[in-house]
Amino acid sequence: MNNISLLIALGVLANSQSTSCPDYLAYSQQRNAPFSSGKYSLPYQRPAPACRTFNSPSIESTIHNMSSVISDPDLYRLFENTLPNTLDTAIKWHGVSATDSAQELTFIITGDINAMWLRDSSNQLLSYLPFLQPDDSKASLASLYRGVINLQARYLLTSPYCNSFQPPPESGLPPSNNSAAVSDTVTPAYSPAQIFECKYEIDSLASFLQVSSAYHSATKDTDFFKRYQWVDALKTVISTAKSMTTPTYDAQGRVLDSPYKFTRQTTRTTETLANDGLGHPVARDTGLVRSAFRPSDDSCSLQLFIPGNMMFASYLGPVMGILKTIGGHDDFVKEIADLEGSVRKGIENFGVAKVPKLTSNSSSSTLDRQTETEEIYAYEVDGYGSAIIMDDANIPSLLAAPLFGYMDRNDEKYLGTRRHILSNTNSNSGGGNPYFMAGPVLSAVGGPHAGPGMAWPMASIVRILTSDDDDEILGQLRQILASTDGKGLIHESVNSWDEKSWTRPWFSWANGLFGQMILDLADRKPHILKQSFQ
Incomplete structure (x- = not known):
């Protein structure tokens, strides 16, 4: 057959x-x-x-x-x-x-765009997490999850810096044309037959960790993660993230080669990266992972995207738990633990900004005219002291940080951040979310x-x-x-x-x-x- x-x-x-x-x-x-x-x-x-x-x-x-x-x-x-x-x-x-009739594959489109995003497909399945139960049948929700994890693993092993992918050959579906990407110059290069768009986003990597963790938590199906390419894909995720801790300059000030570059001919600044595809300079030794683009697929103003690092760090722990259950990966577990520690330390050391303290949490907040300040999380930083104070609707966002487990919703710093996110104060003193x-x-x-x-x-x-x-x-x-x-x-x-x-x-x-x-x-x-x- x-x-x-x-x-x-x-x-x-x-x-x-x-x-x-x-x-x-x-x-x-x-x-x-x-x-x-x-x-x-x-x-x-x-x-x-x-x-x-x-x-x-x-x-x-x-x-x-x-x-x-x-x-x-x-x-x-x-x-x-x-x-x-x-x-x-x-x-x-x-x-x-x-090549293996036991290996399930699931291709999920975003809706009106006929391509599969790592981020979207993970989140689309998370809506059904309360219904996920152990089930070996290929007509089950568990099979959909396994199919997405397997296909995402294939995608990551093919082009780990990319975010959106074409249908697998097995589907018989034709690849979709992305006219916006025709002028793209991307390092590493990719094949349009396999890739719909290649915008490197840390949340794409985190989404693979997220959907994997969700499936394992609900089903306890450790055997699944021993088969196929999951461990290899996880190693690719970790090596890709570590490569994107590369700063712009070395200790002597020489410009370093970036593992990823992206340029596009466009009239929208959010569709390309500054400095001929390098992006805004990033400081050394922050412990944070760079992201060229946001979960909105807009380019980062500053490449140390804090919500993405929060999400990435949050799901490193659960995937370490999967590896420990599988056994035989002690060195790899330690490598992941070290990365998680450095990212979390980087968020708290570099991802926090002092801003004027708002007097309420409503959208019409007024600013205290005194000099009182509070610490909130920035949306993006560069490690040199520059920070973007805002939030974007797309997840991961600062507003959504408790949803992916970075902190509790009653955390004091989160509540301060939330007040600013949900305020459009236009006072001359500054404050709020533009x-x-x-x-x-x-x-x-x-x-x-x-x-x-x-x-x-x-x-x-x-x-x-x-x-x-x-x-x-x-x-x-x-x-x-x-x-x-x-x-x-x-x-x-x-x-x-x-x-x-x-x-x-x-x-x-x-x-x-x-x-x-x-x-x-x-x-x-x-x-x-x-x-x-x-």
């Missing part, structure tokens, strides 16, 4: 849907019946069962059961549309390796990717996930519900002053994150889901 026949026999060929299934990019921009009974009359945006790319009975059961947990009809419809969005629409192909977008539609963190005025619902969702304040949570839920432009899905960004101005109709990660957040509220604050938003 050839490989394609085997896939069909296994029933896991995800892209074998009926040709009558509508294109979801167009479908997601329509208002499809039936409509919710609330004031927003939100449409039902799930494809017909035969057109969904993966089915999970446990998630279908949860969606049904949540109808008695969520009282508001519009909030329930938004949950109903969003939680399963990745499974409904984005499992572009799920099969096995051409990318906090305030307006009557959605007040939330945005970023350079969509530009000033464009707030990201993802940041509102993260704000809820990291808050214990009922009023704050309710306020954010009201704004999110009102900001879908009647489409019943979570957009990438929304104009804070015009709900009809938004980006990306089909952004699977953000949809799944909303569903994940509602499930979190059902566990820790179920009374909020009994509220009316009418």
Whole structure:
């Protein structure tokens, strides 16, 4: 039996849907019946069962059961549309390796972009972590996880500095064209047949650690990590990160060769690196790992990206635990432990800035006119003393740091950082986050990717996930519900002053994150889901 026949026999060929299934990019921009009974009359945006790319009975059961947990009809419809969005629409192909029919592979697209990002695919699956159980079958959520980990391992071994990848040859799917990348000059070079885009981002490396840790934590399936290429891929992740601790100059002031360079012909400064692809200079001996680009795929202003280093450090411990369980990797475990220690020390020694102390945590905060200051985490630093004081909506962010376990949500320095992140103070004394977008539609963190005025619902969702304040949570839920432009899905960004101005109709990660957040509220604050938003 050839490989394609085997896939069909296994029933896991995800892209074998009926040709009558509508294109979801167009479908997601329509208002499809039936409509919710609330004031927003939100449409039902799930494809017909035969057109969904993966089915999970446990998630279908949860969606049904949540109808008695969520009282508001519009909030329930938004949950109903969003939680399963990745499974409904984005499992572009799920099969096995051409050389080993036991090795599962899963190709997950972001939504309206037909490529697989390491970061997005990891986060898309994390929405289903509460449902993940040990399961050897190839029609299970566990199989999706194993397939993503295996395919990410292959990608990392092919081009560890890249962030976004083409379909595997086994899928039979054609590679996608990225017209923006035509002019790219990248070191190390890559093949467009394998790579969609090659922007080096530390969170891409961290995302492989994250999805691996999540799978092992939920299933205790240590045997999986002994097979295939996981250990080799992990060694590549660690060696790549260590290579990106290279500073700009040696001790005598000579310019060092950078392991990674990137330039693009573009009219957007965030799409290329300064200094002919080197980026802004980075100091020696910080212990931090450089990142050329942010999780928004925008270039870093300063290359020591603090949220990315936080995320990377947070998941080094769990992967060391996997290695210890496997056994026989004592030297490698020590190498990882040393790297984790240096990164954490670097964050606390170089990633903290003193700023004027804000007097409240609201978006209209005013500054204390005295000289009182507080320490908060910077978004980016260079090790020379320069710091970027801001946050971006994309995860990893400073706002999301408790979600990936770098610190507790009640940590004093985090709370101070949070006050600044969620403030758009324009006082002459300085303060606040220049990318906090305030307006009557959605007040939330945005970023350079969509530009000033464009707030990201993802940041509102993260704000809820990291808050214990009922009023704050309710306020954010009201704004999110009102900001879908009647489409019943979570957009990438929304104009804070015009709900009809938004980006990306089909952004699977953000949809799944909303569903994940509602499930979190059902566990820790179920009374909020009994509220009316009418």
